[in-house]
Amino acid sequence: MKPIETRLARLARKGDQRAFAEIVDLYKDKLYHLAYRMMNNRQEAEDVVQESFLRVYKHLDRYDENQKFSTWIYRIATNLCIDRLRKRRPVYSLDAETDHEGLDGYAMLPSDERTPESEVILSETQRLIRDAIETLPVKYKSVMILRYLQDLSLQEISDVLDLPVTTIKTRVHRGREFMRKKLENKL
Amino acid sequence: MQKGMALNMECKAAIAYMHDYLDRELPREQTLELQKHLASCAECRTRLEALEKTDALMRTLASEKTPDDLTYRIMKSLPKSRNPRAWTTWVRRHPAMSAAAMFIVVMVSSFVAMWNQNQQLTVRGDLDHVVIQGHTVIVPAGQQVAGDLTVENGVAQVMGDVQGNLTVIDGNVTLASTAHIAGKVKTIDRAVDWAWYKVTSWFDTIAYGS
Numbered sequence: 001m002k003p004i005e006t007r008l009a010r011l012a013r014k015g016d017q018r019a020f021a022e023i024v025d026l027y028k029d030k031l032y033h034l035a036y037r038m039m040n041n042r043q044e045a046e047d048v049v050q051e052s053f054l055r056v057y058k059h060l061d062r063y064d065e066n067q068k069f070s071t072w073i074y075r076i077a078t079n080l081c082i083d084r085l086r087k088r089r090p091v092y093s094l095d096a097e098t099d100h101e102g103l104d105g106y107a108m109l110p111s112d113e114r115t116p117e118s119e120v121i122l123s124e125t126q127r128l129i130r131d132a133i134e135t136l137p138v139k140y141k142s143v144m145i146l147r148y149l150q151d152l153s154l155q156e157i158s159d160v161l162d163l164p165v166t167t168i169k170t171r172v173h174r175g176r177e178f179m180r181k182k183l184e185n186k187l
Numbered sequence: 188m189q190k191g192m193a194l195n196m197e198c199k200a201a202i203a204y205m206h207d208y209l210d211r212e213l214p215r216e217q218t219l220e221l222q223k224h225l226a227s228c229a230e231c232r233t234r235l236e237a238l239e240k241t242d243a244l245m246r247t248l249a250s251e252k253t254p255d256d257l258t259y260r261i262m263k264s265l266p267k268s269r270n271p272r273a274w275t276t277w278v279r280r281h282p283a284m285s286a287a288a289m290f291i292v293v294m295v296s297s298f299v300a301m302w303n304q305n306q307q308l309t310v311r312g313d314l315d316h317v318v319i320q321g322h323t324v325i326v327p328a329g330q331q332v333a334g335d336l337t338v339e340n341g342v343a344q345v346m347g348d349v350q351g352n353l354t355v356i357d358g359n360v361t362l363a364s365t366a367h368i369a370g371k372v373k374t375i376d377r378a379v380d381w382a383w384y385k386v387t388s389w390f391d392t393i394a395y396g397s
């Protein structure tokens with residue numbers, strides 16, 4: 001018995017719109033959560049989610065059924081986010097940050113493009129975590145979001161990003177240290 | 188753990204273990220080693236606590252509420268139908284067949300195109316010794332045509348000599364009693380024969396360079 005997504009993907013490939021709508025319902029929340037934390041912007045998150053599903057739809061016949069559907073869809077969405085982030089801002093390395101703590105380039109960038117009324121954050125802790133994630137360099141950010149917000153295993157993240165597991169592990173470790181430094185003094 | 192203070196080797200190893208531990212990938216033996224180190228190192232205990240807290244906090248991050256009409260907007264943004272492109276799927280799955288089919292299509296269409304455009308009378312060979320009247324190519328009595336003579340879309344009327352082959356494509360031949368043809372007389376009426384003739388003459392060109 002194939003997983004539900006594989007069966008839906010087959011139906012959608014044959015032109016069944018309702019099957020595709022089911023795929024959208026299964027993944028839209030996960031992708032939106034991922035995209036929102038990556039982009040830190042409601043509108044861009046929506047754009048990324050829409051674009052991701054459009055690509056999934058167009059390339060359904062390229063989906064390799066030996067692979068998990070979630071891996072494939074996460075790869076598409078994550079790559080879209082990474083591309084957009086790379087276009088948006090210059091590249092900073094995490095190492096540069098450790099040398100001049102708190103004085104990395106991100107501190108000087110407008111970190112939040114949300115309008116104040118667009119969402120209500122009840123807890124200060126939630127806001128601190130979000131802000132800390134927002135300051136992570138892109139390559140660590142994507143790994144940390146997939147690990148903690150999407151609850152993917154190191155192996156799954158390695159499949160999504162097409163990088164060796166050892167690289168993912170190193171990024172999780174560094175990302176965690178980065179987050180620790182950001183949060184330690186504030187909580 | 189104070190900033191700027193160099194970590195000793197033992198603490199460095201311990202920190203690497205901590206991360207593996209948080210990844211749930213630290214083997215039992217190393218976990219015991221880490222435990223031993225923590226018992227004697229307050230800084231590393233603090234460090235592990237902070238890392239654990241970070242880990243737990245990251246997991247508490249609430250999901251954003253997905254906009255209500257997102258599914259609707261996604262479905263509306265899709266192209267109307269996937270079906271017209273079904274053949275591309277077939278092509279992708281049968282590359283050899285597709286290449287063969289493509290080859291046949293190109294061959295046939297180019298032959299057909301050549302066939303159709305040649306509605307005019309064409310004569311190849313020794314033109315000095317023939318007379319052309321409308322659609323009729325005449326080899327008058329007493330004349331000698333050196334080599335092959337080919338007539339396309341016309342009538343060949345031979346009263347003299349042809350020293351090679353006589354080929355008539357999409358036409359016919361009249362041979363007078365005085366006619367003498369050294370080679371073969373060939374009449375080609377259909378596109379298939381004509382195609383075959385083209386192919387063999389092409390091979391002849393390769394083989395003999397004529």
